[in-house]
Amino acid sequence: DAGITQSPRHKVTETGTPVTLRCHQTENHRYMYWYRQDPGHGLRLIHYSYGVKDTDKGEVSDGYSVSRSKTEDFLLTLESATSSQTSVYFCAISERAGNEKLFFGSGTQLSVL
Amino acid sequence: AQSVTQLGSHVSVSEGALVLLRCNYSSSVPPYLFWYVQYPNQGLQLLLKYTTGATLVKGINGFEAEFKKSETSFHLTKPSAHMSDAAEYFCAVSAPSGGSNYKLTFGKGTLLTVNP
DSSP states (O other), rough: OOOOEEEEEEEETTTTTTTEEEEESOOOOSEEEEEEEETTTTTEEEHHHHTTTTEOTTTTTEEEEEEEEEEEEEEEEEEEEEEGGGGHHHHEEEEESOOOEEEEOOOOOEEEE | OOEEEEEEEEEEEEEEEEEEEEEEEEEEOOEEEEEEOOOTTTTTEEEEEESSSSSSEEGGGOOEEEHHHHTTTTEEEEEEEOOGGOOOEEEEEEEEEEEEEEEEEEEEEEEEEEOO
């Protein structure tokens, strides 16, 4: 299994509070991604990174920001959590883009009350 | 823009029966195509992928998929279902999005139930 660790695994928070999710990899892969998974929507890309300090928006980036100061860490921040951001969040990594497969973490279940 | 449509959000088969999960895509350029599987409370893992060359692709656990350009399809099949195949399956398409970057788009998933 690829070395990807997501923390925390579960979190409950209140509306309006900031939340940071962490993804840590030990594979030295260049690309890192944050997805959210919701019933009936499959996986939707929030943000991705193609190198240290190089990030770009995905299809559902509003209300989220990311940072990547080191190759191994990719942080996802919900600036002011809302109930619509209750979801399961997955981090993924890949060595290259295009036809390379993604390796996924085990997910973070976030509930915003 | 690219998109993926998985026909049927839920498929139920008997153990030993053929598994057929349907995926159609749209892309303005030749895409790369993937099938991922997600077991309960886990992340996704790759079953198989098509990049170029042979259009029939074999993956893990006895699954295979055939790329049909004329039908813009990439359906997933397995001749004989096992109980352990019960999971959610996602089709995905990857295509260039500018520069050297690619955009990977997932379908909404198909939940496979296997009945004894």
